[in-house]
Amino acid sequence: xxxxxxxxxxxxxxxxxxxxxxxxxxxxxxxxxxxxxxxxxxxxxxxxxxxxxxxxxxxxxxxxxxxxxxxxxxxxxxxxxxxxxxxxxxxxxxxxxxxxxxxxxxxxxxxxx
Amino acid sequence: xxxxxxxxxxxxxxxxxxxxxxxxxxxxxxxxxxxxxxxxxxxxxxxxxxxxxxxxxxxxxxxxxxxxxxxxxxxxxxxxxxxxxxxxxxxxxxxxxxxxxxxxxxxxxxxxxxxxx
Numbered sequence: 001x002x003x004x005x006x007x008x009x010x011x012x013x014x015x016x017x018x019x020x021x022x023x024x025x026x027x028x029x030x031x032x033x034x035x036x037x038x039x040x041x042x043x044x045x046x047x048x049x050x051x052x053x054x055x056x057x058x059x060x061x062x063x064x065x066x067x068x069x070x071x072x073x074x075x076x077x078x079x080x081x082x083x084x085x086x087x088x089x090x091x092x093x094x095x096x097x098x099x100x101x102x103x104x105x106x107x108x109x110x111x112x113x
Numbered sequence: 114x115x116x117x118x119x120x121x122x123x124x125x126x127x128x129x130x131x132x133x134x135x136x137x138x139x140x141x142x143x144x145x146x147x148x149x150x151x152x153x154x155x156x157x158x159x160x161x162x163x164x165x166x167x168x169x170x171x172x173x174x175x176x177x178x179x180x181x182x183x184x185x186x187x188x189x190x191x192x193x194x195x196x197x198x199x200x201x202x203x204x205x206x207x208x209x210x211x212x213x214x215x216x217x218x219x220x221x222x223x224x225x226x227x228x229x230x
Contacts, residue, residue, distance in 0.1 A: 004155075036221075043117075043203055043221035044156070090155050099146055099207060099219055100169050103155030 002027040002093045004104035012110045013081050021076040021107045023091030033074040034092040034101065035065055044090065050074065051097070061085070086111045117206050117222035125228045126194050134189045134225045138206030144168070145187040146219065147179060148203040156203055162187055163209060199229045 003026045013019045025031060032051050036044040048059025055067040065076045074091060088108050092101040118137045126132050138145050144163045148156035158171035162181035176192040185206070191198055207219040 041223070043223045044205075045221070046218055049218075092155075096169070097217075099144070099205075099209075100158050100161060100171075101148075101156070101219075102158065105153075105155050 002031060002095065002102045004091050004093055004102055006091055006104035006107050008107050009105065010108045010110065012112055014112045015083060016080050018079050019077065019081050019085075019109065021089050021091075021109065023074045023076065023104060025072050025074065025091075025093045027072075027093060027095070029095055031093040031095055032097060033065075033067060034094070035059065035063070035074070035076050036090045036092060036103075037061075038088045038090065038106075040087075047076070047089075081109070081111050083111050083113065085109060117204055117220050119202075119204050119222040119225050121225060122223070123226045123228075125230060127230050128194055128196060130194050131190065131192045132194060132227060134191075134202050134204075134227070136187045136189070136204030136206075136222060138185045138187065138204075139220050142206035142208050142220070143185050144207045144209045145181055145185065146205045146207075147187070147189045148205065149173070150201040150203060150224070151197075152200070159189070194229050196229050199227060201226050 005024045034049045035047040048057045050057045050067045058064045088106045090106045091104045094101045120135045146161040147159040150156040160170040161168045165181045178190045180188045201224040203224045205219045205221045208217045
């Protein structure tokens with residue numbers, strides 16, 4: 001079975017500062033990796049995904065993530081955050097392509113003006 | 114292109130009752146997945162339907178059941194409701210050629226918030 005660990009439940013960051021949200025996973029087989037964002041009272045929106053190929057993945061809203069197989073990590077980064085980035089961020093894995101996702105417990109990103 | 118829509122948006126039930134939640138998949142999508150998101154937690158996979166058949170199930174008891182219709186819309190039914198069933202229920206749709214691993218993105222609805230009293 002797969003599992004995802006997001007060690008930071010909350011991350012406060014000043015506006016225009018860089019941010020990194022950490023994600024580690026566990027799996028006995030190859031996985032696909034995802035980051036989703038959830039704004040208040042809304043569903044999930046895909047930020048980016050790693051299926052194969054280049055380990056540095058660029059997504060929407062200026063986010064990027066790097067797949068590190070040896071460290072079983074898929075950390076999310078943004079060089080300069082904006083107030084509108086305030087949301088809950090979920091890392092997820094799957095062995096079924098884009099579906100049947102196993103999610104972490106989420107990281108709440110709060111941007112401080 | 115119409116996105117994934119879920120109804121109702123909010124629902125209040127009491128323990129022991131039964132509930133049906135509905136999901137209209139995005140136009141052209143043939144696969145629907147359901148997730149349960151308890152407060153402060155990540156979503157948990159309940160099950161998936163592909164072309165009207167269950168195509169994978171997470172660690173949920175049989176009182177969680179589903180249907181997919183010929184137009185690919187779907188229902189999630191929960192019997193004998195328990196307090197722990199209080200959660201946001203999310204539906205996601207996608208397009209799959211075979212029902213196997215897919216490279217096509219999954220689109221989520223805004224969910225139904227179910228409260229059990």
